[in-house]
Amino acid sequence: MLSYHRGVINLLLDSGADVNKRVDNSTHLLNLLDRAVLFDHLGQTMLLLLQHGANVDDADSRGRTALIxxxxxxxxGDMLKLLLSFESNINRQDVSGKTALHHAIERGMSENLRILIDSGADVNLITKDGLSPIHQCMKYSMHGQGLTMLLDNGADVNMEDEAGNNVLMAALHIGCSTGLIERLITARADVNHRNKEGLTPLMLVSQRSPNLEIYKILLEAHADIKRVAGTERNRKTALSILLNTHGLDEIRNAEFLLDHGATSVFINPEILHRAIILGEENLVGKLILKGLPSANIRFRRRLTAWRSRYLSPLSVALLMEKTHLVHYFLDIAFLTESDIPTLSRNASVLDTIFSFNERCFPLVQEISSRPLALSTLSFIKISAALGTDDREEKVSATQLPMILQERLLFRTKPLPV
Structure with missing residues (x-):
């Protein structure tokens, strides 16, 4: 029945043509929609086929029904209503698990979406790829009326996609607006949801596209800034992800997180050394106060003043003539064992420092003018023994008086302004 004239179609049907005959795995009703551009009166022709017994839910090889x-x-819109009036299964899924609702979202058909929702479409059915209709909205940037209709009709914002992301996290993946984030949180999206990698929304912001306003929104909604993700050997927080991924390009965001309860655990010690070199003293002070211990790091090239490529924070501050930081590190004993020769006026170290930067030599002479106290040497040794990993837990396990524990965590004095 390949005629495109309604009168001819009617005559053939009245003469007993099989309205449900399949040709190339398709029916006349499906062909009608597949070649819709060739029909002048598509809706009327569809009604004619349905009135003559066309099976409204027959599907093609991809599982698509006429409604889909x-x-x-x-x-x-009128055709959707017509098909639904003939009791088409509104929640029928094609071979990929998509319903008519998913397809309407995928093509950006907001009016079709409205009709389907008003007719009772299930707003939470998922595809074989694990996408619910509201996840489809995120994927295809349908953030306006379509999203509102889904939210107003019970779409679950905490359903997970195949990666374990709820809708808030899916939105963050695509780089959404602050307004959209606020809408999803208002709809009760879980701001502490974990995906299959263990990441939370805050961590995703740090990983993909740090944004101060989004940090503020999430924290105001009680996102847990201290949540830890990762394996035993690769643990991470929102702050450590931010600094370890983006380095000092995100200083202001890092300081904001530190000011709002983040700790310095799991941060690469190299970040502190870079901050010293760049003169970011405010960040240096906050990182130390929030738990970043003193550690030697390996520079890619050997600096003349040290035979080793491994430098402590004090060494870097000396070489960069950061007098304020040098005195602060000494005041709180933010030192490593490699600092002992420098502070003990080791002749070889003094000679090489002078050859590298003679301007910092008076500072070195000043800080090494007195022998190191036994208490300072003992503190350095104990601090080195505690190491950098799980330092707070190790310090707590010592059961030392709290004032000594605070000293070993370098929390007793903030960096003077």
Missing amino acids: MASEMNST
């Missing part, structure tokens, strides 16, 4: 096909097309 119509949902993808513009200006087909």
